Every structure is written in structure tokens, then in C-alpha cells.
């Protein structure tokens with residue numbers, strides 16, 4: 471397999487301030503030039519009203535972010551806020567051209583420094599002994615805290631993959647994808663150091679069917695003040711498996727899938743792409759590095775470069791699944807920043823909500839009401855189909 475150019479996986483970064491004080495970062499081979507363009511807009515700082523509340527029955531945090539109802543919704547193409555600025559249209563990106571940019575969302579779900587959710591204002595952990603695992607963060611139990619709320623600290627960033635409005639991630643060259651990877655690595659490491667951040671999540675929603683409000687190719691990064699529910703469940707599963715077998719669950723699952731081989735889609739020197747045995751979605755692929763690492767910053771240059779080749783191949787297969795490009799969610803799963811991450815394996819989960827041309831998989835009564843999934847496509851058939859589309 472062509473490993474691409476490892477040098478491309480280390481792009482340069484230049485940070486500038488936008489008119490309302492938010493930070494924007496240019497990533498790429500020519501980082502200095504875009505910094506010469508100041509933000510010419512008059513922007514008042516956005517009013518952020520969000521908080522986190524704890525759902526005691528499900529044992530998970532929920533962000534209440536009422537200000538987001540006012541955010542930009544599917545603007546006309548010539549008013550896209552993610553295109554480079556022109557003389558007539560001052561966008562979020564002041565420069566007339568860019569490779570990859572990352573900036574703080576003007577309408578963030580999570581915002582600001584603060585203690586991790588449920589912790590005391592000085593950042594020390596409160597009583598975590600009541601029915602929690604080492605990985606969980608929750609408020610102290612008691613009637614007095616059942617209706618508590620905490621500031622939704624953390625950060626939400628937008629990642630623009632390309633300056634071209636009609637492009638998609640699948641259109642990028644391996645070198646351009648490597649610049650995006652470089653941005654993900656940089657942000658994962660830097661946001662993990664921010665006070666109160668417990669987990670960093672890089673993701674992309676693609677397609678109006680997923681609820682994307684801006685069509686310009688972009689992803690997002692959330693730095694949460696708590697461990698997310700799915701990661702918490704995975705950590706509990708890992709702890710239970712280790713307790714019973716003394717082994718790592720991710721390692722054993724990957725080894726079992728490789729031995730079975732029925733659901734393997736792509737196998738590189740450094741990565742494996744597979745449809746999981748108990749896939750929830752019609753077309754769902756998980757990408758694992760062969761060498762288990764906790765997060766993106768721990769990947770070596772060869773693994774980063776091969777990821778770009780493999781991921782682009784996979785996205786192009788997804789685009790050929792149906793009569794039009796598949797809407798998808800692409801989600802990086804990384805170990806939490808502070809607690810409980812020793813058994814966790816970095817991986818990417820890519821799935822589409824489309825099950826056939828013109829047919830979407832809806833999260834209906836069983837899935838939304840009970841969290842109980844039923845998948846209409848056999849994982850083995852999905853893997854065979856994706857292998858054929860190469």
C-alpha cells in the first residue's frame with residue numbers, strides 16, 4: 471500500500487483572533503500568509519447560555535443549550551460562512567484562500583473554562599464513590615443535587631476540510647487529508663490540556679439527512695467537561711472483560727474479527743477496516759489501528775499517512791453504495807483525558823443512516839424509546855458489498 475508522504479502529516483499552524491475574540495487557526499504548508507488578513511467584520515461577542523444537567527436515571531449528562539436555536543441555518547451558497555472571504559462576503563475565514571482551518575464555533579454547545587461537570591469549582595473531584603466506576607463523573611448523590619446544573623464548560627470548534635464549497639472529504643488528496651489529520655492531532659492534544667476537559671471528540675456529519683446546517687465540507691471538535699455516555703459504557707465493558715479474563719477487550723475483539731475475516735473490508739499494514747459483528751447501522755465500518763493507542767496524538771507518522779489512504783478509499787466506497795453519495799457520521803473515539811483510559815483503543819466509527827436508495831434508517835420506537843437497535847442489513851453482507859465497491 472502506498473503510504474503517502476509522511477512529511478505531509480505534520481502541517482504548520484498559525485493562530486489569529488477573529489473580530490469577537492474567538493481563535494481561528496490555519497493549518498497547511500503555507501501557514502503565515504493567511505494571517506496577513508484581519509477579520510473586517512463588526513461582531514459582538516455571542517451570548518452563550520448553556521448548562522449541563524445530570525440524568526440520574528440513565529446516569530448521563532445532558533447539555534441544555536437554548537441559544538443554539540438562533541444559529542445560521544442553510545444559508546444561500548454565496549453567503550456561506552465557511553468559504554474564504556471575498557470583497558463582497560466577509561466570512562468566518564478572513565483569508566482569500568486556505569488549506570484547512572479550525573475555529574471556535576460562534577454558537578457553541580460547550581464554552582469556556584470551568585471545572586469538569588460534577589466537580590467542585592476548584593476542580594477537585596467530589597465524592598465519586600456512590601455507584602460509579604473509576605471512569606464515571608457524576609455529582610454527589612442526594613436529594614439536594616438531583617436538580618442541580620453546572621456551567622457547560624469546554625469548547626466547540628469547527629474544522630473546514632477544504633476551501634472549495636462543493637467538495638467533500640472524499641474529494642481530498644491524501645496530502646490534504648493529512649493536513650486535516652494534523653489539525654485533529656493538534657486539537658486533541660491541546661484541548662486535552664484545557665482545564666476541566668475530560669474528553670475530546672472529532673467528528674463529521676455529512677448530508678442534509680443527518681441534519682447538517684451548512685453544506686460546506688466541515689467537521690467539528692467537541693471538548694466535553696465529562697466522559698460521554700458511549701465512552702463510559704465502553705470503559706465499563708472493558709473493565710468487566712478485564713476482570714473476567716485478565717485481557718483487553720479491544721485487542722481480543724480485533725483478533726477475533728481478523729481470524730473470522732467475514733466482516734473485514736480493508737486491511738493495511740497499520741489499520742483494519744471492518745463491519746462489527748453486532749453492527750447497529752445498515753452500513754457501519756470501524757477503523758482500528760493494529761497497534762492499540764489511546765488517542766490520535768499517539769499515532770506514529772506511518773499510521774497517520776496510511777489512515778489517510780485507507781479512509782479516503784472507504785469514503786469513496788460509501789459514496790458508491792447508493793444512487794447518490796451516502797449521508798454519514800464519522801466519529802473518532804478517543805480515551806478520556808484523565809480517568810479510566812488505559813484499556814481504551816482509539817478507533818473511528820463511520821456509518822450511514824441510509825439502508826437503500828431513497829430509504830433512511832430512522833431511530834424509531836425501539837431505538838429511540840428503548841435504545842434497542844434492529845439492523846435490517848446483515849453485517850457480513852454489508853462488508854461483502856463494501857469490498858466489491860473498491
Ligand SMILES: [Zn+2]
Pocket residue numbers: 550551552553634635686
Ligand atoms: Zn462554502
